[in-house]
Amino acid sequence: MYIARLLYPVRVLGPGRRVGIWFSGCSRRCRGCSNPELQERDPRFKTGRETVLRMIAAVREISAVDGFTLTGGDPFDQPEALRELLPALREISPDILAYTGYRISELRSRGYRDILDMITVLIDGPYVESRNSGCFLRGSDNQKIHILDRSRASFYGDYLRNGRNEVQNFRTRDGFISVGIHRPEYPRELQEALRSRGVFIGRPSSGEIPEETAPEQFSDNKKD
Template sequence: MQLSLSRVHFPITTLGPGRRLGIWFQGCSIRCPGCISADTWGPGHRRIALHQLIADLQPWLSEADGITISGGEPFDQFDALFQLLTELRRLSPADILVYSGYSLEQLQPQLHKANGLIDALISDPYQQQRSQSMALRGSDNQRLSVLTNLGHERLASYERPLLPTDKALDLMFDDDGSIWMAGIPQRDDLLRLRDLLEDQGHQLQLSAHTSRRR
């Protein structure tokens, strides 16, 4: 079993409670306008065997308070996602939060099969024109579904409006010098950052699908 992987990182602190292991799938068929993860839309060139990915994650699993899986669209690779969730549940007591751009209704067959493996799900497509006032969500149409007792314990409290402390991003550096961010930026934050850096003589190449609102 292989999956198309964008990246993994530990720790992240902006996509759920505690120090979390972040796993980003590569490839998305939904492609919401305004998505901040447009670099994960294409199929990518990094395919990794599931057993190798699990081995790579092993050192972090004992330290992670939680695991957040995003993309890309994880449910576009559901067989691989299911096997990954099964192994993560076997190896770690951490809560598992999954992001998807599919609606909760569309995901019912997959959620039935993965019963007990996903503690909480944030579903529905990002809608750039909608307000952004809820925790862990890019737009207010997106829904948080708590699916297990562990999910209620760890993630049910995120059914609330944004707090000032939620407005944070994790900044990551790849080996090639690339910089990327994890979290839920406020609308147009990346454009404002680009403009600020350009005013100071720097260049920022955005991988997000962005367009300035007038």
């Protein structure tokens, strides 16, 4: 399987403190995709079920996991990986929220019903930049939220009724990763806001950025 990253605690893509799992590779190539770097399946991200589960176990040693959010890339471009992972994830938490660029009808006709049976909530459909209207949990309003597990309908109904989009920034070795449903103008606004505070993103070719503003020194992930 090809997994680009795991992040915890993700609070903005589903209820509670979740492990977010970003799959590497997506065949859809939506314009304005918020993770274009994950569209190509990158061989550097090849890993195995046990490695992923070990990382999750390490998280659970220090904190509770309320659920999992699968995104990417497209998790459904790796159906065998989902079949391997999902039973083990469900033993930790039955709350599995998955994003996909496919429509649920396509997934059914591809023979993925067994996978859908292990998913609590599916958010389906391609991202359409012109329809990014700030809908809660959805990148664009053509996407649909399917509560597949009826036993969670009331809980998710309340969560969806009361929720609003937020963005969470995680510091990583290479800089930071911004998680959540972003408006199209968010990256530019963020750059401008950081610049106004003397913070610059990325490694300059011109050498104009002073050492002390290197990405490793960001103070981010303020919610946590």
